Amino acid sequence: MSTRRYLFSKIAQAFLTLAFVLAFNFFLFRGLGDPVSLLLHGHASLTPSAIADLKQQLGLDLPLPQQFLHYINETLHGNLGYSYDGTPVSTVIASKAWPTLLLIGLSTIASIVIGIWVGIKQGWKRGTGFDQSMLGVTLVLYSMPEFWFGLLMIMLFAVTFQIFPTGGMTTPGADYTGLKNVADILNHMALPFFVLTVAYLAEYSIIMRSSLLETLGEDFITTARSKGMMEKRVLYRHAVPNALLPTMTVTILSLGFVISGAITIEIIFSWPGLGLETYNAILNKDYSMLQGLFLLFSAAVIFANLVADLLYSYLDPRVRAG
Amino acid sequence: MKPTIERPAPAPEPEPLGDQVKLPKSVKAIARTRRKEAALRTWRQYRKSKMGMAGLGILIFFILVAIFAPVLASRCELSPTCASGPILSPPSWQYPMGTDDLGRSVLALVIWGSRISIVVGLAATLITVVIGTSFGLAAGYYGGWRESGLMRITDWFLVIPFLPLAIVLSVILTPSLTTVILVIGITSWASTARVVRAQVLSLKTRTYVERSRALGASHWHLMSRHILPNVGPLIFANTVLIVAVAILSETTLSFLNLGPDPATNISWGTILEFAFGGGAAFSNDWWWIVPPGLAVVLVVLAFTMIGYALDEILNPKLRAR
Numbered sequence: 355m356s357t358r359r360y361l362f363s364k365i366a367q368a369f370l371t372l373a374f375v376l377a378f379n380f381f382l383f384r385g386l387g388d389p390v391s392l393l394l395h396g397h398a399s400l401t402p403s404a405i406a407d408l409k410q411q412l413g414l415d416l417p418l419p420q421q422f423l424h425y426i427n428e429t430l431h432g433n434l435g436y437s438y439d440g441t442p443v444s445t446v447i448a449s450k451a452w453p454t455l456l457l458i459g460l461s462t463i464a465s466i467v468i469g470i471w472v473g474i475k476q477g478w479k480r481g482t483g484f485d486q487s488m489l490g491v492t493l494v495l496y497s498m499p500e501f502w503f504g505l506l507m508i509m510l511f512a513v514t515f516q517i518f519p520t521g522g523m524t525t526p527g528a529d530y531t532g533l534k535n536v537a538d539i540l541n542h543m544a545l546p547f548f549v550l551t552v553a554y555l556a557e558y559s560i561i562m563r564s565s566l567l568e569t570l571g572e573d574f575i576t577t578a579r580s581k582g583m584m585e586k587r588v589l590y591r592h593a594v595p596n597a598l599l600p601t602m603t604v605t606i607l608s609l610g611f612v613i614s615g616a617i618t619i620e621i622i623f624s625w626p627g628l629g630l631e632t633y634n635a636i637l638n639k640d641y642s643m644l645q646g647l648f649l650l651f652s653a654a655v656i657f658a659n660l661v662a663d664l665l666y667s668y669l670d671p672r673v674r675a676g
Numbered sequence: 677m678k679p680t681i682e683r684p685a686p687a688p689e690p691e692p693l694g695d696q697v698k699l700p701k702s703v704k705a706i707a708r709t710r711r712k713e714a715a716l717r718t719w720r721q722y723r724k725s726k727m728g729m730a731g732l733g734i735l736i737f738f739i740l741v742a743i744f745a746p747v748l749a750s751r752c753e754l755s756p757t758c759a760s761g762p763i764l765s766p767p768s769w770q771y772p773m774g775t776d777d778l779g780r781s782v783l784a785l786v787i788w789g790s791r792i793s794i795v796v797g798l799a800a801t802l803i804t805v806v807i808g809t810s811f812g813l814a815a816g817y818y819g820g821w822r823e824s825g826l827m828r829i830t831d832w833f834l835v836i837p838f839l840p841l842a843i844v845l846s847v848i849l850t851p852s853l854t855t856v857i858l859v860i861g862i863t864s865w866a867s868t869a870r871v872v873r874a875q876v877l878s879l880k881t882r883t884y885v886e887r888s889r890a891l892g893a894s895h896w897h898l899m900s901r902h903i904l905p906n907v908g909p910l911i912f913a914n915t916v917l918i919v920a921v922a923i924l925s926e927t928t929l930s931f932l933n934l935g936p937d938p939a940t941n942i943s944w945g946t947i948l949e950f951a952f953g954g955g956a957a958f959s960n961d962w963w964w965i966v967p968p969g970l971a972v973v974l975v976v977l978a979f980t981m982i983g984y985a986l987d988e989i990l991n992p993k994l995r996a997r
Contacts, residue, residue, distance in 0.1 A: 497980055505948075509965070513958060644844055648840050652835065
């Protein structure tokens, strides 16, 4: 397959998946649930004629296929419907996206870097005390609900020792500007950042460790050793670059989940991002909001998937040939 | 580091031949003895894994707790009307894990919570394995357009982020124990399908499968008698790891108030949700938060350790070199 055809097919696949998610999203909310009560939030007080008016306004009186076209058309124009308090869903999402990207983005990068580093050390010294103890630590971290770990850290560092604030993104009432504002946000971010970094570190170190172990068993490593190459050089020039490849795919895929992955952490730290918004939407039974958020979360993963595929084919040409 | 050569474990001594040679009753009996031997061999290897045995020990403990919950704590203690303890009391002799804001014993809640958490984990995994194996088996075996169609669907499910999908499904469907099991099962089968398909692809080209096909075996016979039994071990290790994830998922869903009805079915996630809602973290009521979370960690850890130990034995790629 030529490179161009490979790229084209991957991009086409991503669009196809996005179309599926759109259809799925429509079906979930209009097909499974009763659309009127779902989208009108069960306002029982509305008169039948008001309901009929609303139905017409939302296009709910049309036949299903026509409704679907209507939904696609609106979504493609960036209209994701209205939240239960009347704000457009797209406006809410736009304002909540950056706190999420800031907190989750930074902690994901930190956990990837530290996780891969730990994984390399472990794989290289397989079976040593360091490897065994780190394996224990990472397995425990992997088995922990991240919000439980977060609650423990809140009790320890915010309530008992009062080093960090218990939640939120800024000090309420204090309208700091400039550098002071940045420092305030960083102070609020420190604890959730730490929790997320530690909680997700295990995922990357476990993958890196097993990937490195698999690579170390390959013939070219034996060849490199038999040439009398320094052990460090075997590790960093021969083993690590090859072991990084599968780790990278998993890593990029996880980036797509970043946006949705930390819903519970945002809740316990009252971090005003998309996760907390999702929680509020659940509590308020705000279906238009949930529909919009679900679309965004899925689109993020599809995009990350595409990037992973393209990057992989660039780094490992065998993929294209296959 | 010196490369060490590890010899495979010596095969069990064949039984001495002589007067007592027992002829197998049928072809099926031969297969059955062989499988029994293979299982025994795996168990003997498994026993050597400290991690695996520790995991098994923890798991057996919690399963016993779940089975004997009615003996360990009266069910009545779960309802606020029946609980007689002081409100939010720290651990004492009478209440080893303290009490919650309704005066219920946290220990009783954790004991009964083990039932829901473990049952949901196992039931959801069963759904995952059935759907995942059917998809993977059919896709790998038939190939062609059937494969691309099935794998397309699998890829879609792989791409949709799990937690948001589970949230949306739980919000739309009426919340109940069955809903939670279904939601977790439906959202997490895709990776199993991929693992199974990859294995089937390599198995179906083996000579013994071809021989059987040449003898006129049906698709069903080939799939169920020749391919599935050989995919089995791999599915098994994978399954144990899925239970761990399913229990974590249930905890998270319950924490988000999307779990089974908290009035009748209390899981560890529900206790954590109560504790968070009751402001336990901010008033430092640690006894209300630590025990249920610790229980989740231990059970999930147990399944993970068993899964890893099995993987090291059953997955030849991971064996120590």
